Amino acid sequence: MTPQGFALMGLMTILMLLTYLWTGIRVDPARKKYDVNYPATHGPDDFNRVYRAHVNTLEQLAMAVPAFWIFAEATHAKYAAVAALVWVIGRIIYVVAYSKQADTRSTGFMIGFVALAVAILWSAGSLGYFLLQHHTL
Numbered sequence: 001m002t003p004q005g006f007a008l009m010g011l012m013t014i015l016m017l018l019t020y021l022w023t024g025i026r027v028d029p030a031r032k033k034y035d036v037n038y039p040a041t042h043g044p045d046d047f048n049r050v051y052r053a054h055v056n057t058l059e060q061l062a063m064a065v066p067a068f069w070i071f072a073e074a075t076h077a078k079y080a081a082v083a084a085l086v087w088v089i090g091r092i093i094y095v096v097a098y099s100k101q102a103d104t105r106s107t108g109f110m111i112g113f114v115a116l117a118v119a120i121l122w123s124a125g126s127l128g129y130f131l132l133q134h135h136t137l
Helices: 003-025 027-034 045-074 077-100 106-133
Strands: none
Touching: 003 027, 003 045, 003 077, 027 045, 045 077, 045 106, 077 106
16 A cells, blocks of 8 residues: 555544544533433433444444555555545434434444445455455465
8 A cells, every 4th residue: 555545544434433423422412411411321311222233333433444554555545545435424324314213223234234235345356356366375
């Protein structure tokens, strides 16, 4: 990966982490609004949706960060950065929609899922092709 590619992916990773931070910042006001005291992680459905959007983002982040970095290394950082940006946009749509009503989260989830799936599958194909070309299997 070029130094520019590394910088680009570093910025995308920071954007992903800031997105996660934003989801966490939304939890405290929801705690106050719905009277859910620490350390409780369960309360009225309106609170639960905000909290679950935050936790689900963490769950997705654990897959997304390494997947996009592998994608950048296996193909090109520009492709990975675009996919990571699409993932962030999907996450934002998901969090806003899910926080309002559970059955509206699908669009945002699918946007992020497709970006992640593209990164994983394209990386797997690129790496598999590389191994076959270099007879290292």
